[in-house]
Amino acid sequence: MAVAEELVQITPELLKEHGLTQEEYDKIKGFLKRDPTITELGIYSVMWSEHCSYKNSRPLLKLFPTSGDRLLVKAGEENAGVIDIGEGWAISFKVESHNHPSAIEPFQGAATGVGGILRDIFTMGARPLALMDSLRFGDMNKKQVKGLLTGVVSGIAHYGNCIGIPTVGGELFFDESYDANPLVNVFCLGIVPHERVMRGAAGGVGNPVFYVGATTGRDGIHGATFASEDLTEESEKKRPNVQIGDPFLEKLLMEACLELYETDALIGIQDMGAAGLTCSTCETAARGGAGIEIDVDLVPRRETGMTPYEVMLSESQERMLFICKQGREEEVIAIFKKWDLEVAQIGFVTDDKMVRVKDKGEIVAEVPALSLTDDAPLYHREDKEPENLKELQSFDFNTLKEPVDVAASFKQVLSSLNIASKRWVYQQYDHMVRTNTVLLPGSDASVVYLKEPKKYVAMSMDGNSRYSLLNPERGGKISVAESGRNVVCSGATPLAVTDNLNFGNPYRPEVFWQMKQAVIGMAEACRVFDTPVVGGNVSLYNENPSGPVDPTPVIGMVGLIENKDFITSSWFQNEGDVVIALGENKEELGGSEYIKEVFNKKVGNAPEIDLAFEKQIQDFTLDVIHNNWVESAHDCADGGLAITLAESCFHPKTKWGVSIELPAAQTRTDALLFGESQSRIVLSASPEKAEKILALAKEKGVPAQKIGTVTQENFEIKVDSKEVITEKTENLFQLWNKSLEEKIK
Amino acid sequence: MSAKPKFAVLVFPGSNCDHDCEYALSEVFDIPVKMVWHKETSLGDVDGVLIPGGFSYGDYLRTGAVARFSPIMEAVQEAAVKGKMVWGICNGFQILLESGLLPGAMLRNDSLKFVCKHVNLRTENNQTPFTSELKKGEVLNIPVAHGEGNYFLEEDKLKELNSNNQVVFRYCDDNGETRAASNPNGSVENIAGICNKEGNVLGMMPHPERACDVLLGSADGRKMFESILKTSLEKVCN
């Protein structure tokens, strides 16, 4: 073939700059049967980056269960999975990370993360309905960490609020391992009628390929490769131009696309996220088993003098690629014109399975589409258990003396940033726009009404990096179990999950081991709970100068509520209701918030988790909720039983009291109050219904205990008839409510 | 004969509460609604127009600044003069200020942050078509969601506004006291909503359309929609 572009000398330095190994380069030459042009080198470098190819993580992702009766589109087939929810309707959801961009420019980094995940969802044909964010930051005593937090939160608020999709929930966690490398994972859920599910595949020889949205600039060139490297001072220098999000433009793009889906003119559509035009052309061609030819000269630009290389690698935001039926062009263009959007035909579909890029008619790149996607390199990295792990796990808690003043420790844990109210964050998000948010942020899961099939979805994001550090397999299992428990507590039947794997550099065998163990745990839990993985994201190279971030698998769980009477919050509802604890207390202090907050240690083993038992507890909880026996349900997690009870008292409108009597402890008192044993749920119910719950529990062999009653204003816990905590709920509430805000000031 | 008013809901590029307003009017209160694209020049045969919240034109530069130049705004001006109901909620309020249909301007919230939460409003004026079903002093619990709701008006004009009874809602606490702590954005004299002298143009920052169902946390917004229905009924009977 005649490759017009000047052949650039390919040196080892150039390969290194592109993040390619010599071995990979040889592989490229093998596919091309010649030396690549510089544009081709760029294309391979982004497509074979970890971010796009998952070359180090793909073997692990295969462990996830990905099939289920409800799945209309499976993980990996498209931008996001699609799940049937009955009555001809489906939902699509996915999580995406923007960790590195947020470390560099927190506001824009987080904002463009939201923009990206929204596009992933409306590309599937779905109207985005809700966002969630899972955030992790370092030590808040450090000034730069506060700056990162405020920047990220206002960036998410800026984008989500402006485009008018409510951010209905999420999570926020602090640990010094995230000091210079915050984790910013965003989740989006959308709804789509079955017949309108869109595909990101090219097809039909001669069909036109269109570009629509923002103009292309030099921003973000090499973003994908950048995201696939450690953050160092060196990488600071070569960081791409920061991408600026334009939520207004995306709103227009979204509305226009949704209008376009109403016609049957569309063949395939794909957003331009990481690796921009390169990724969208290659993936649509590969998925459709077709080829694509484009001319970069036709791409709308906002900077002059851009080379084909730059146009192909730009990561300018708010752009889409789509293929429509030949002859329907005018109709399609008219829709975008109505929304004042720039649209240009830049090429057409071919049948030779090649991605061909021209510049004013001359070929500058010509590569087999599959060599960029399915045939990308795949590595089985070495894995090794960290040397100090056994020692950490076998930490002897007898060396930590129980505090004399338990009530003081309680208040300390209650106001710790990981436990305290996240109101400062979610009040900055419009969480009510679209008038569907039934369970506002603050409860276990958020519940959103689907006006069309008149059903409700519950969603929650969870991950516990401390458990995952101490025992990644358990950490992985617990992330699934806990998000499931949250969804169940709101009255929903879990449907499916999306996951985000946030880990350090996979070339470190210890990091790879952590990831592998976590995935093994998550996969097993997903099987037991029958919640397939419908998509996700992998973010590696999350490193600080001092080492990798704690392993952080994050789960986004979605459940379905068929009937409005099932919707349950975590807050007590009536004075005199009986408080019931489901599950078992064990002496488990490892990895707990209490040990971290009071003793400043991350030690011990993660709590045990028996998945079958967990499933039994969750099923039981759903049964009693569906019997309409339950007033409130709250999952007992971070901070242990005492914190769970306090949170149940903090109803947004009424501050309840509670009077709790626990039997003489089989364990240390602090373990009883603050230990984080899994598979526990705190319910409240009227006295009559409480009897029914206890009877059913006995019948089914579910451990359940009446532990107290809801009262008016005092928070009281007695152990073995001795008062250990007695406080005014209002005072506790103030501590918990203001802690984060005061820290940020 | 039907006494139901007909309403137009404007749609600007960047409007995002347009569907919510449509839903409240038509699904909850069965009021016929016509969605009107900003490039149109006529509202058609309607009794009122609702300018919904959102980020018209991205709210770039100043909220509402660009939207007020949209072709449809001339028709809104005309409707206002004719005495039809003109109701701006959130961004709609900001647009009404920019277009001069209501006095004053919006500044950024004094917290410099977007704020989304339920607030309390005290009804100051129940003589408007939008508030006739409310009692004077009645407290409503309705959400706000905005970054620029810090209402500003110079002192002498503020006096005029007060003496003309143009303040319709003020932020207050549970007991109806207008305290600084119950002001979510720093607006002057806790002002949450105002009307023109004639009372047919209302601008307010809180979102009554988000408070029409207890399931969503509050149904206190319903009375405003009920007021509109009542107003039209009276018009027909007279």
Place this chain on the structure above:
Amino acid sequence: MKTYQSKIEITLKKSVLDPQGTQLQHALSNMGYESVADVRVGKFLEVTLSAANEAEAQTKLNEMCDKLLANPVIEEYKVELIESGAAANVS
């Protein structure tokens, strides 16, 4: 037609409170810059336009400010014109 570049300073009127400025002043003071007595935050626009001559450019810019770019209820503006050397005399 010539191409003109202009700088527009848009500031809040003195009578209008500036929470953003106040917050910045606090922040600076916390950082050790106690000598900062006041901060006011406004907008800075750079507008490139073509016009027959300077007077026309100035008139147009003032108009745009009056109509759209500034809000007379709360803001004041100042337009400064710079004839852009290189691009002058484009038809």
Place this chain on the structure above:
Amino acid sequence: MKTYQSKIEITLKKSVLDPQGTQLQHALSNMGYESVADVRVGKFLEVTLSAANEAEAQTKLNEMCDKLLANPVIEEYKVELIESGAAANVS
């Protein structure tokens, strides 16, 4: 110590996209100002501070910009000093 007034122009770097400016240019063009070729939106700060002399004032202002007022990842700034006549020589 003297009191100095300064004006600080903070602008987005040329290579950084300015969605706000782009939208304003569209809006102006829709309003009939088609001759506007480009709009960039930045910030304008007026900072009043006391310092021993001009050089010190300038140094401090640059520092404040580097540390807080401007975001070096995406913005550039320019500081202009005006010794305020009336208030000069306040101790």
